[in-house]
Amino acid sequence: MLDQAYSRRQFLGLAGGLASIVGLGLVGCGGSNAANTAAEGSAAAAESVSGEVTYDGASSFQALVETAAEKFMDANPDVSVSGSGNGSGKGLTAVAAGTVTIGNSDVFAETKLEADQVKNLVDHEVAVVGMGPVVSKNVNVDDLSLEQLKGIFSGQITNWKEVGGDDAKIVVLNRKAGSGTRATFEAAVFGDEAVDFKGDAELDKSGDVQTQMGSTDNAISYLDFSHFDDSKFNAIKVEGVEPKSANVTDDSFKIWATEHMYCSKDADEATKAFLEFMLSDDVQGKLVEEQGFIPVSAMKVVKDASGKVSAK
């Protein structure tokens, strides 16, 4: 049985290759042959998965996914895992449209997609991350209340002296509208209120925020904990609570998000295997914390799609 499956896979691979060579393969996706056959054989041999896994989405936990992917590919040399971090919005849209197999998101798919699209997606909660405001090195404010953050990010508070700092204009560095970090931050600070203040720049990625924060004076922005960098900017307290993972687990630090990895219901075997690996002890036990995230199991509270927090 196994032998048969194996030879059939070889045959299909060869046929697929030939088809591609003569250009007939243009219509089908090249990766699908290998993946489909792998689906037949994988029940017997879990290690020998093959196929292509692609992801797009949140840049906040892309590093975690990438590090996990490295390990996964060490164990499964026939699988290729690759992708980029263009924001949660792009990730969710792409997985719903089928241009990638996994959509990474800081927010629930319900908040970005139509209900009938969400129906076809499977959620995997892989980690929790805290997000907090960061300010330039020259700003001597180290604690802001949610009310003050609201004032700053809605454009009502424009000078640092209004929140106890020096007399200088506040430079607000925002993320683009598709960003899950922005969505999480605004949900925690503004609740259901619509925000139409845009700030002094809208940046594409968490890395861009790091760079701009490092080179701009009097600026404020927000980042997930794993992107904090004390050499370039300061992470500040919110309502007197330190931005630390321990404070997130009991919801005393209010700005946090669950990191979701969505795949479609009929995802191929390689994608499923990779997502299983993300939820396995290899990743959850060690890697998640190494990369600056909080394992879902460590959380004492849960947040639902509407943003409501309840005890586990």
Place this chain on the structure above:
Amino acid sequence: MASTRIHIDEARLGRVQRQDRIATGVLTAIVAIVMLIVVSMVAYILFEGISTLFQPGFLTQPARANGTQGGVLYQLFDSFYLLLITLIISVPISLGGAVFLVEYAPDGPIRDIASTAIETLSSLPSIVVGMFGFLVFSVQLGWKYSIISGAVALTMFNIPILVRVIQQALEDVPQAQRDACLAMGLTRWEATLHILIPEAMPAIVTGIVLSAGRVFGEAAALLFTSGMSSPVRLNFLSFNLSSPTCAWNVFRPGESLAVHIYKIYGEGSPEAQQIVWGTAALLMICVLLFNVVARIVGKQLARRMTAE
């Protein structure tokens, strides 16, 4: 006007000559500034990037940590592979199109429509071509983010350039040659195939290589078609074209050097910045090489043909 006066005013003459000197001075200054900008730009990129370029591993290792560590081996390969596939598709089509327009098209509506279409394509912003490619190839045809989607988008970008170059080259072949061929009883097709195209070859090759330089540096049309990432691992020795790790699989996602720069230019770590500049230097050197190669090949071919 001064020319209507016969009497020449000394003071006026002096002023006019002074005007001439000032104008010349200003123009010289402008040219000096332009040359300074060009030279300093190139020098700046090379200065910032050259040390990374020669770092061990930069050209031979794949990127790690979303491109902020490691090298650019796959990006370099993907750039050339995208270019190769683009040329494979666009050169025959452009050649056919140009031959039709120069040799066959009767002056009339067909020629006008086709020229307008090609001109329209050439003036379209590359982001629009990218959007179209994303919708049609990546989403509707289901090619997802793949080398082939990117190459087809680049083809649309490349065809107008190539058609114009080849058209020009064919038109530069003296009319007498055509007349001679036809007088000898050759069909237009034979004349084109055996006489006109070989005759125009140096100019055509130069044009193709020059256009290759532009394709090589294009990024906006690729963002949504070939994607912003390359597989983490590629196997160059595998020729199983359906395997996602096979480097030659046209259905895998790919990332060109230019897209790579756009992806990581904002990343803050010093190492990422080094990679950005190294990539920019690499990209620029490749493009300059295309320019030099185009000139040399064109000259060589022309010399060989005239020597015959």
Place this chain on the structure above:
Amino acid sequence: MAKQLPKRDLENVGLGVTGACVALVTLVVAALIFMVAQKGLSAFFKDGVSIVEFFTGTKWDLANTAENGLPYTGALPLIVTSFAVMVLSTLIALPIAIGSAIFAVEIQPKFGSKVFQPLIELLTGIPSVVFGLIGFHVVVGLMKSVFHVSTGLGILPGAIVLAVMILPTMTTLSVDGLRAVPDSYRQGSLALGYTRWQTIWHVVLKSAMPSLMTAVILGMTRAFGETLAVRMVIGGIEAMPTSLLSPASTITTTLTTSMAVYAEGSAQDDVLWALGLLLMGMSLIFILIIHLIGRKGAKARG
């Protein structure tokens, strides 16, 4: 083999093969225009976005929805920024391009064709992301230190980067235009006692005017459609720019960052296609202008 075919069939094969190539290209262009138009127009006709609102509204916010259930789709800030960046970059590049073209053709022709032109063509080859990278590191830093602004991002750095990018296009075409002016014009003018400068100003530039205008329009076309280099230095805020150094966003940069964020077929996605349609419409208008100039020039020359 081909030789066995009768001549007439052979001729038909040639006509068929090359004709097919042309037909393919024409079809693809037609499909492109049709699709962009269809997707773009569906924002207005299917989703009910108001055309007036699109062209005159000043609030662009796809993430939030107004009372009528549609996102805020006032594209005027993007249109204004696109035009501001285009006009400003042309104003910077134009005198430099024409000045250096005059130098390269009229004053030092040998230096012009042997040194200056190859150097300028080198600039054409540099990819736009590299221009953007230099803009991001050099021009933005310069803005910060010269004007003492917080981020240094905005329309002005965008226009400066674009000016350098369109300079080669404009210069090369201007050089060609000036070279095409017959020498007899110059000799006639000099013989009448004009100085070299007067000759250039009154005779050469005047008769090369149509080609110079074409050069300018082509430069503007490129500036209008350029995407990534501008994205890297403009700040990306979709709001009406208040100054040359306030962050803004052009049509193209909005497309780069918002495209593929919203599901296909949603009002947000369709509005983005409407922006694409606007870009396409502008480039068609530019082509039209170039044709009109060409025709007028041909008529003037008789």
